[in-house]
Amino acid sequence: MQIQAAKVIVTSPGRNFVTLKIETDQGVHGIGDATLNGRELSVVSYLEDHVNPALIGKDPRRIEDIWQYLYRGAYWRRGPVTMRAIAAVDVALWDIKAKMAGMPLYQLRGGRSRDKVMVYGHANGSDIGETVEAVGEYIDLGYKAIRAQTGVPGIKDAYGVGRGKLHYEPADAELPSVTGWDTRKALDYVPKLFEKLRNTYGYDHHLLHDGHHRYTPQEAANLGKMLEPFQLFWLEDCTAAENQEAFKLVRQHTVTPLAVGEIFTTIWDCKDLIQNQLIDYIRATIVGAGGLTHLRRIADLAALYQVRTGCHGATDLSPVTMGTALHFDTWVPNFGIQEYMRHTEATDEVFPHDYSFADGYLHCGETPGHGVDIDEDLAAKYPYKPAYLPVARLEDGSMWNW
Numbered sequence: 147m148q149i150q151a152a153k154v155i156v157t158s159p160g161r162n163f164v165t166l167k168i169e170t171d172q173g174v175h176g177i178g179d180a181t182l183n184g185r186e187l188s189v190v191s192y193l194e195d196h197v198n199p200a201l202i203g204k205d206p207r208r209i210e211d212i213w214q215y216l217y218r219g220a221y222w223r224r225g226p227v228t229m230r231a232i233a234a235v236d237v238a239l240w241d242i243k244a245k246m247a248g249m250p251l252y253q254l255r256g257g258r259s260r261d262k263v264m265v266y267g268h269a270n271g272s273d274i275g276e277t278v279e280a281v282g283e284y285i286d287l288g289y290k291a292i293r294a295q296t297g298v299p300g301i302k303d304a305y306g307v308g309r310g311k312l313h314y315e316p317a318d319a320e321l322p323s324v325t326g327w328d329t330r331k332a333l334d335y336v337p338k339l340f341e342k343l344r345n346t347y348g349y350d351h352h353l354l355h356d357g358h359h360r361y362t363p364q365e366a367a368n369l370g371k372m373l374e375p376f377q378l379f380w381l382e383d384c385t386a387a388e389n390q391e392a393f394k395l396v397r398q399h400t401v402t403p404l405a406v407g408e409i410f411t412t413i414w415d416c417k418d419l420i421q422n423q424l425i426d427y428i429r430a431t432i433v434g435a436g437g438l439t440h441l442r443r444i445a446d447l448a449a450l451y452q453v454r455t456g457c458h459g460a461t462d463l464s465p466v467t468m469g470t471a472l473h474f475d476t477w478v479p480n481f482g483i484q485e486y487m488r489h490t491e492a493t494d495e496v497f498p499h500d501y502s503f504a505d506g507y508l509h510c511g512e513t514p515g516h517g518v519d520i521d522e523d524l525a526a527k528y529p530y531k532p533a534y535l536p537v538a539r540l541e542d543g544s545m546w547n548w
């Protein structure tokens with residue numbers, strides 16, 4: 147069996163997605179997601195110029211060997227561009243293998259560990275009142291877990307505050323737009339949101355919050371401590387995770403559970419936080435961290451330390467990643483939760499898929515493979531549109547973490 151063709155499809159049904167399609171001499175094809183929000187074309191070039199030519203003629207069943215060939219063979223290791231390209235190849239090959247086996251992907255991983263996958267949705271509003279209302283709408287939709295973000299008086303376009311109710315899309319400008327940040331104001335306002343949420347809806351639902359790398363370790367510890375009475379499911383990216391020693395300070399001061407890892411690209415980024423038990427949930431995901439082959443290693447390491455998974459699932463991860471993540475989530479023993487931001491209808495049409503949402507849970511389908519495909523004719527109707535994530539600046543003009 148041989149790989150006959152590998153092509154990259156760029157489409158923008160509301161936002162940009164990069165998809166790799168691998169075709170075999172047996173008529174079976176597989177697809178993988180290679181989307182890197184705001185830097186999409188760099189992965190297109192990595193695949194078209196440096197990876198795809200080397201795939202032709204290879205045996206698509208040798209997934210592990212091809213993974214190692216692309217990782218070790220590049221010499222230049224890790225990084226978001228390399229690892230997304232590898233992830234796209236890896237997922238397309240697993241799709242092919244599962245289709246050849248006539249099985250849904252989770253069966254090849256070892257079968258079901260659970261019946262359904264608990265997800266969290268994104269509730270946001272321009273102030274506490276609006277966010278409380280948005281959380282209520284998610285509760286009405288059946289969600290068991292909800293991430294709550296609020297605008298903060300005095301901060302221009304605080305992180306996480308979308309324009310629509312169910313869809314949140316920060317990458318919306320041809321050049322990065324400038325948003326603001328002020329830790330003092332956020333530390334005063336955010337705990338009040340969670341107090342109001344618990345007073346309004348009680349403690350039956352899981353609540354989550356994303357600090358989006360903005361607090362210093364001391365400020366993050368302070369926030370975690372102030373949020374303790376409201377029993378969050380997790381506080382995410384409370385401080386930047388380049389210097390992972392910093393998490394010791396956060397951990398010493400708060401028992402609020404911590405989640406990190408949506409920008410991690412390999413097990414090496416996760417290792418110290420996991421082994422030192424400085425986090426409770428690892429957010430690495432299929433497209434970000436080298437595909438199913440590599441994410442499974444991260445999950446197994448995490449299991450040794452009672453760290454659970456919480457795969458990133460924002461809208462910049464295509465339905466291909468969501469479908470594959472759901473097969474992973476259905477199998478992985480140390481599952482925690484799955485993020486689920488709904489894609490737009492146009493995106494769902496371009497990527498027909500068999501997963502479905504009911505009562506706060508996502509269910510992966512039983513179609514052989516990962517259950518997601520791409521309608522190439524429809525995809526061609528939505529050409530690439532440059533779109534960037536915003537940047538953040540403090541009031542005095544200093545650059546800050548977006």
Ligand SMILES: O=C(O)C(=O)C[C@H](O)[C@H](O)CO
Pocket residue numbers: 183316356358408458459460461462485535
């Ligand atoms: O979903 C989250 O937790 C995020 O932080 C979303 C990110 O801002 C988004 O994926 C960036 O492209």
Ligand SMILES: [Mg+2]
Pocket residue numbers: 356358382383408
């Ligand atoms: Mg996040």
